[in-house]
Amino acid sequence: MVESKHKWKAWLYLSPAIVLLLIFTVWPIINTLRMAMLEGYNGTAELGGAAFNFGIGNFVKVVQYAKFLTCLKNTLLLCVLTVPLSTVIALLIAVCLNSIKPLQRLLQTIFFLPYVTNSIAIGMVFATMFNIIGNNIGGENQLITTAGVINNFIGLFGVDPINWINAGSAYWANITVLVIYIVWDALPFKILIFLGGLQSINKQYYDAAKIDSTPKIRVFTRITLPLLSPMVAYAVITAFIGGFKEYSSIVGIFGEKMGPAGDQFRLNTMVGFIYDSLASNQQGLASAAALILFCIIFAVTMVNLYVSKKNTHY
Amino acid sequence: MTNNVSMAEKDIQKVSAQQRVLKILSQVLVYAFLLTAALTVLFPFYWMLISSVKSLAEYELAVPTFFPRKFQFFNYVEAFNTANLGRLFLNTLFVGVVSTVLSLIITVLSAFAFARLEFKGKNALFAALLATMMIPGELFTITNYLTVDAFGWMNTFTALIVPFLVSVFYIYLLKQNFMQIPNELYLAAKVDGTTDLKYLWKVMIPLALPTLISITILKMMGAWNSYIWPRLVANDPDMQLITNGLRNAFTDVNSGKTNIPVQMAAVAIVSFPLFLVFIFLRKYIMKGVSRSGIKG
DSSP: OOOOSOHHHHHHHHHHHHHHHIIIIIHHHHHHHHHHHBTTOOHHHHHTTOOOOBSSHHHHHHHHOHHHHHHHHHHHHHHHHHHHHHHHHHHHHHHHHHTOOTTHHHHHHHHHGGGGSOHHHHHHHHHHHHOOBSOBTTSSSOBOSBOOHHHHHHHTTTOOOOOOSSTTOOHHHHHHHHHHHHHHHHHHHHHHHHHHHHHTSOHHHHHHHHHTTOOHHHHIIIIIHHHHHHHHHHHHHHHHHHHHTOOHHHHHHHTTTTSSTTSTTTTOOHHHHHHHHHHTTOHHHHHHHHHHHHHHHHHHHHHHHHHHHHHOOO | OHHHHHHHHHHHHHHHHHHHHHHHHHHHHHHHHHHHHHHHHHHHHHHHHHHHTSOHHHHTOSSOOSSOSSOOTHHHHHHHHHTTHHHHHHHHHHHHHHHHHHHHHHHHHHHHHHHHOOOTTHHHHHHHHHHHTTSOHHHHHHHHHHHHHHTTOTTSHHHHHGGGSOOHHHHHHHHHHHHTSOHHHHHHHHHTTOOHHHHIIIIIHHHTHHHHHHHHHHHHHHHHHOOHHHHHHOOSTTTOOHHHHHHHTTBOTTTOOBOHHHHHHHHHHHHHHHHHHHHHHHHHHHHHHHHHOOOO
């Protein structure tokens, strides 16, 4: 490293980044803590000279809020369903991809395709696939114009059309659609990570196993999985973090009202709650919710790191 | 004796034939699984494309057609006009290009300072920067919303560009890349009397070009896909970005009914540039993504 004669130069180069970080990163951290501790804080009212009491009122209010509990429940449910499902499917696809030669590159490209999409736009495509035009499902005189392509498909197996996302749809049907979409959206990144990991495993391990004629299942559980465990840990941690911040996939499918027509905000999430509170000028509430979200993400990440440390082999 | 040997040979042949059949069978299964999965992944794209060229009447048929009977390309023209896509497109392009260029300049300068210069508190500062990466973005958004409002930036492009110019992750990525460049090059340049900026421009930037391209692509994709922040600070139709204009433009406010084929045409228009970028710059995207774990 060179001892620069002009030490101020380093600070000159860093100055644009530092100024912007102070305004848009450091100040928000301090201010969020401040707003969360000021009961009923409202940014516009403060500019008008209003004062707020110091206390944990915002947190109490958030936790007692029925809306917030719905958001928490939705977020947790989506996390718990999508993270294991997408990890297992991605692992399966990656292992299969790694075992073939012809078509490997083409298939790899196809599996990566969902990554370079706009999650709102493709959410709208999924909504179209599950959509029912006519909405009169379930009544005595079923008047379905188009049951939607997914309903047509399950109809091939003799399953009756399901009201997935339209007015009057069941909660579990909504969640099913969201899980399918989120998993579809999450696969590319995980496949990419897993395939990269598989390709970097030293071939000698497999040759040794071949000489000992080890069964394939045993090769997978004793060689592949342990050597892939750092990537799996990484994928699971990032998936949980992303899962707790789920928001735009729901907007893509259900629109900004976060729910089927007639039952709005039923599918709202933690991030949705924060933005709603922010938009309605309840920044104190929003800050408290954001801090709770941060604590949950932090705790889950720590648990993940602890579990993976015990089970990860480097 | 000879009889026994041939018996054993036959056994071996039988076993290896069995193994071959098993191997072929497992290969068939693997391909069947992968192809099914690939078709599932592709289907939404296919459905988007064929729906976008159907007439509304054909789209609403009780049994949907898997290939349009008649191609109605007019849907694309209608989509472009209904959602004012031209304007949204230009807005997004402007925000994307300006924020990418400024962000690259800031990132390169900071990464250079961290990788090549020596100053007090360098390591502490870098560690502090990395620590901020753990905090979810929503936590910053609340205050930034108020800050942008206080600065009088509501409904301006400034609000869409400035708060996100510094990415600690990109600084980290580029710093790692810069540090791989041998220090001797820097010393040699210093001996020759080259200035820092000239050295940066002539040596470091060309050597770190792949990382810079990855950052550029991810940043542009970020502008293309951003939704939440623009919705908060730029509701003016003249300032909207493409994703925000897309979601509601095709739903009739009164009836709540959506002209889906036209909507799908708009979705296809928005997706198309992303695919182009993907096809030509796949290598850089995958490289950047596998290290970042963030979408856009």
